[in-house]
Amino acid sequence: MEFALLVYGEERAWDDMSPAERQERYEANRAYGRDLAEAGVRVRYGARLARPDGAAGEDRAAPGERELGGLWLIDVATEEEARAWARRMPVGPGNAVGLRRCDRPGAS
Numbered sequence: 001m002e003f004a005l006l007v008y009g010e011e012r013a014w015d016d017m018s019p020a021e022r023q024e025r026y027e028a029n030r031a032y033g034r035d036l037a038e039a040g041v042r043v044r045y046g047a048r049l050a051r052p053d054g055a056a057g058e059d060r061a062a063p064g065e066r067e068l069g070g071l072w073l074i075d076v077a078t079e080e081e082a083r084a085w086a087r088r089m090p091v092g093p094g095n096a097v098g099l100r101r102c103d104r105p106g107a108s
Helices: 012-014 020-040 079-088
Strands: 002-010 042-048 068-077 096-102
Touching: 002 079, 012 068, 012 079, 068 079, 079 096
Parallel strands: none
Antiparallel strands: 002 068, 002 096, 042 068
């Protein structure tokens, strides 16, 4: 079954991170991806989402409001397994992970 793990947080938080903090976040996500692969989880997709071109320098959400900033699409046997991976996802302070089952034709 395919599940989307959706990462929500304040978009401005990324801008406020130092280069070292951003590197730490990238490394944590690479390690998470390796853990998924070593566990035999099929990762269909994973990325930090780019801002729309028209949003550069603009606040699209009120301060403190969470926006969708990234996602992983994984293929696992059960919803409980997907929940376990969602709990393990490395996210920054104040961020949250949402879980949604994918209902597209041809999904396992």
